[in-house]
Amino acid sequence: MEKNNKLILIAGLAVIVALVIGLVFSMLRTKKAEENVKAMEEIAAFEKEEMEAEYENLAMQYDGYTSTLTNDSLVRLLSEEQQHVRDLLEELRMTKSNDAKKIAALKKELATVRAVMVQYVHQIDSLSRTNEQLALENQQVKENLAVMSQQAEQLQQEKAQLTEVVNRAQMLEVGSFGVTWLNDRGKKTSQYKKIAKLQLNFNVLKNVAADPGNKTLYIRLVRPDSEVLGQAGTFLYDGVEVPYSLMQDFEYSGEQQDFILYYSVNELLPQGNYRAEFFAEGNMIGEFGFKIEK
Structure with missing residues (x-):
């Protein structure tokens, strides 16, 4: 009888130990999962901040170009694209960082607007080079005209001087x-x-x-x-x-x-x-x- 009681006690203790061990492992898994979720949330928030910074940077770049260009058509296109970027930035700010689907869509849109910006930069650079070439040619034309004008004025002066010499030579005394x-x-x-x-x-x-x-x-x-x-x-x-x-x-x-x-x-x-x-x-x-x- 006493032997049976000991066996029952040992079995009970084993069950309790098993339950405690199971509870500890369950708590550890829960804590790990919470830590993983928190880490993912922090990563998502960081990525969102980075995206916001990129959108803001794009908008500022458009500001820089629109304030220096004189081509009205290109300025209008850049202004429209700049407004599109600002709208996306505002949409991103209103989106929660844990909305993975929306964040992914806005990240894809960021790549698109960045590619559009690259195209505009190439176009602006090409236009700038063309304008510089035209400015150089215009300056050369102005210099040539100035030289021609100076030569014409010099010829007129020489002609006037010769005329005066001839008149003086022909003048009675x-x-x-x-x-x-x-x-x-x-x-x-x-x-x-x-x-x-x-x-x-x-x-x-x-x-x-x-x-x-x-x-x-x-x-x-x-x-x-x-x-x-x-x-x-x-x-x-x-x-x-x-x-x-x-x-x-x-x-x-x-x-x-x-x-x-x-x-x-x-x-x-x-x-x-x-x-x-x-x-x-x-x-x-x-x-x-x-x-x-x-």
Whole structure:
């Protein structure tokens, strides 16, 4: 009897030990499963964060391109794709990290939008290279035009200088000049108050480059107060009608020509320094000073 009781006790203890061991193993398996689930959740959350960062990076890249491009059509396409990326990012943020099916779909969509971005980058790079080439060509054209303009301006200046040289070479010139006082009988006098005429002696110098033919000579006798004696009429000089004292038509052959002209004095001439100015064919061809004094 006592032996049977011992056997029953031993069997009971064995059952209890087996139950305890089974319970311990069950608890260990449960803890391991919980740890695995927690690890998977952490991995899923990390992957979601990485995807969000990639979506944000793509959106920022689109910002960079749309703010620098000038091609309206491409800017519009990039803006539309950028909005698509932002919509996917917002959808990802609203998705729980344990929604494996949705996360997988958004991860696949991320690969698609990334491929689209690569295509746009290639297109933008190609457009940028084309624009750079066009800019270089445009700059070269501008430089060529500037050179051509400078050359044309230089030719115009040279032409103007040559024209001026030719005009000067063809221009008549008055040589020696002298004034003699004459009285009312046409005799030379040295008495200031008896001056009735001024005899002007001068010549037009030889110039084989000048055009021969009929010429008109205008003489201005300018008083010390800058008034012109006589004012027999006016002629055009530098676009302005100016008065003259004497006028003389003559035939010019290219050889030196001597002149004696007379100016009748109808007033008591003021004393001081006078000027005799000679004009022909729109040019001043001589200027000389003389004095009238007691």
